[in-house]
Amino acid sequence: MLVYGFGQRALVGGLVIAATCSLISFFVIVRRLAFVGMGISHAAFGGVAIGIAAGINPILTAGGFCILVAGGIGWFSRKGRLHEDTVIGILFSAAMAMGVALVAVAHAYNLDLMSYLFGSILALSWVDVAIVAVLGALVISFLVLFFKELLFFVFDEETATASGVPVRLVYYGLLITMAVTIVVSIKLVGIILVSALLVIPGATGMQLSRNYRGVIIASMGAGLASVAGGLWLSSRLDVASGATIVLVLFAVFLLSVAVSPRRRYVAALLGRGERARASAVAEDVTGKAVVNAGVPDV
Amino acid sequence: MSRACKVSEYFDSSAAGPRTLIELDDVKVSLTGHTVLEGITFSLDEKMFLGVVGPNGAGKTTLLRVILGLVKPDQGTVRVIGMTPRELKHELHHIGYVPKAVLFDPMFPASVFDVVMMGRTCCIGPMRFPRKPDREAVRESMQLVGLEGLERRPIGELSGGQQKRAFLARALCRETRILLLDEPTSGLDLPAQGQFMDLLTRLKLELSLSVIFVSHDVQVLARYADEMVCINRTMHLHGKPADVLDSDRLAEAYKCEFDFLYRTGPGAPGAGATSGARGGSGSGGA
Numbered sequence: 365m366l367v368y369g370f371g372q373r374a375l376v377g378g379l380v381i382a383a384t385c386s387l388i389s390f391f392v393i394v395r396r397l398a399f400v401g402m403g404i405s406h407a408a409f410g411g412v413a414i415g416i417a418a419g420i421n422p423i424l425t426a427g428g429f430c431i432l433v434a435g436g437i438g439w440f441s442r443k444g445r446l447h448e449d450t451v452i453g454i455l456f457s458a459a460m461a462m463g464v465a466l467v468a469v470a471h472a473y474n475l476d477l478m479s480y481l482f483g484s485i486l487a488l489s490w491v492d493v494a495i496v497a498v499l500g501a502l503v504i505s506f507l508v509l510f511f512k513e514l515l516f517f518v519f520d521e522e523t524a525t526a527s528g529v530p531v532r533l534v535y536y537g538l539l540i541t542m543a544v545t546i547v548v549s550i551k552l553v554g555i556i557l558v559s560a561l562l563v564i565p566g567a568t569g570m571q572l573s574r575n576y577r578g579v580i581i582a583s584m585g586a587g588l589a590s591v592a593g594g595l596w597l598s599s600r601l602d603v604a605s606g607a608t609i610v611l612v613l614f615a616v617f618l619l620s621v622a623v624s625p626r627r628r629y630v631a632a633l634l635g636r637g638e639r640a641r642a643s644a645v646a647e648d649v650t651g652k653a654v655v656n657a658g659v660p661d662v
Numbered sequence: 663m664s665r666a667c668k669v670s671e672y673f674d675s676s677a678a679g680p681r682t683l684i685e686l687d688d689v690k691v692s693l694t695g696h697t698v699l700e701g702i703t704f705s706l707d708e709k710m711f712l713g714v715v716g717p718n719g720a721g722k723t724t725l726l727r728v729i730l731g732l733v734k735p736d737q738g739t740v741r742v743i744g745m746t747p748r749e750l751k752h753e754l755h756h757i758g759y760v761p762k763a764v765l766f767d768p769m770f771p772a773s774v775f776d777v778v779m780m781g782r783t784c785c786i787g788p789m790r791f792p793r794k795p796d797r798e799a800v801r802e803s804m805q806l807v808g809l810e811g812l813e814r815r816p817i818g819e820l821s822g823g824q825q826k827r828a829f830l831a832r833a834l835c836r837e838t839r840i841l842l843l844d845e846p847t848s849g850l851d852l853p854a855q856g857q858f859m860d861l862l863t864r865l866k867l868e869l870s871l872s873v874i875f876v877s878h879d880v881q882v883l884a885r886y887a888d889e890m891v892c893i894n895r896t897m898h899l900h901g902k903p904a905d906v907l908d909s910d911r912l913a914e915a916y917k918c919e920f921d922f923l924y925r926t927g928p929g930a931p932g933a934g935a936t937s938g939a940r941g942g943s944g945s946g947g948a
Contacts, residue, residue, distance in 0.1 A: 523829075
């Protein structure tokens with residue numbers, strides 16, 4: 365596949381998207397933004413429909429629209445006294461409904477629309493690859509440069525605020541980078557499957573490490589390997605590339621669950637880790653942590 | 663630069679008498695149309711331990727948020743280290759804050775070291791990464807609270823008491839001069855509460871900290887505080903712990919919800935627990 369230009373472009377674009385998604389996936393998991401990702405990606409359908417109906421590049425309209433929806437989710441949930449999931453439920457269904465209505469009015473049910481729903485990585489041009497690379501670099505730069513602020517914010521928003529962290533900027537920044545990542549990723553796996561790229565790599569990382577450095581490295585590994593493996597497999601089996609990538613990612617996640625050091629809890633439930641469970645209970649009852657053994661209490 | 667000078671000037675000036683670090687004058691705060699605090703006037707000198715007590719919903723947390731500059735008063739003035747809340751925004755590394763309860767996921771993938779390092783965020787500055795002095799400051803403050811050796815432990819694996827100490831270390835690993843604590847001992851059993859309070863008293867002396875400690879537990883605070891303020895929307899009392907415990911106005915502040923605690927509970931005036939608390943307040947304030 366790599367001997368063809370489209371294959372090379374797909375691989376380069378796919379890997380950039382995988383790296384971007386895998387990094388933001390860490391924050392999606394620890395801040396529990398999976399549903400926000402679902403909401404923004406489905407709302408992108410409305411943006412794509414605007415582009416198709418108006419004859420503008422649908423990725424541009426989807427980008428603008430997703431950023432608006434992401435900002436709306438943030439604004440309503442911070443100001444409107446509504447929970448994040450409620451706001452998402454309202455905005456994404458309204459955006460999708462608008463998309464369906466616009467597509468019907470424009471009589472645009474065609475192959476083009478399908479490519480946005482299910483991805484068309486093999487149709488990537490070098491200009492597309494360059495756009496993906498620039499946007500990916502912007503997202504990664506934001507996440508790296510503001511990493512400590514983002515980490516503080518997702519761990520303990522109140523103290524972060526009291527420490528002078530610009531939490532509003534960090535929160536909206538995270539939502540907007542998510543929106544940009546989603547729009548870029550639509551090319552790879554499509555609107556329907558894009559949330560898999562935002563959730564599964566981070567979830568895989570969480571299975572394999574208990575520190576964010578390890579989680580991010582594992583997330584990156586899972587994302588990059590799945591995209592490369594998925595593209596290769598889809599060309600061998602002649603199956604849609606987006607779906608294959610997601611299935612490979614899911615297989616990698618299952619593998620991570622099987623080998624996870626955290627599974628000692630499963631082992632405990634099965635009776636093999638009885639001692640580990642017993643010491644955990646002892647910790648609760650006495651109020652003195654077993655982990656504190658050997659460390660003088662103050 | 664000029665602001666940093668202002669803070670060091672404030673502390674270097676050899677003005678006679680203790681410096682006032684926090685000054686609130688006739689502060690009134692409304693949130694969503696309701697008055698939460700009204701007529702709040704008090705000051706805190708350096709190296710003093712001020713206990714703020716009051717029933718649930720009395721506005722204690724809001725008071726801390728006013729001091730931190732996170733809530734803007736409708737009326738009155740606030741000065742912290744001689745600065746207005748606007749100026750303070752750039753000097754928050756002089757204030758350590760320990761929140762009421764940090765509701766984090768026990769699976770959160772960060773070590774104790776990483777969590778304490780969060781306290782250095784405002785010292786490191788935006789778009790910069792921790793360096794050697796930051797790591798040293800984190801290690802030092804972990805040592806101060808007795809958590810050395812647990813640097814690499816995931817934060818979710820610590821006991822409740824250890825987590826509180828980790829959050830205290832996070833509040834101390836900067837250029838902390840004022841420590842604001844919002845019911846930091848809630849959820850701890852009695853021995854762990856005592857350990858935390860003893861640790862706090864020791865650190866206050868060692869690091870010359872000024873402390874504001876918010877709690878609804880009058881008895882515990884009275885043992886450790888130099889001064890106490892009792893609020894329930896408005897100021898009810900301000901004075902030495904023994905005077906506050908003796909005053910009828912304490913019951914007045916708690917009246918609607920907590921009357922039984924003070925009047926008929928084991929800590930009622932004359933009961934052993936209270937006299938012990940008063941004795942303790944003398945030594946705590948020494």
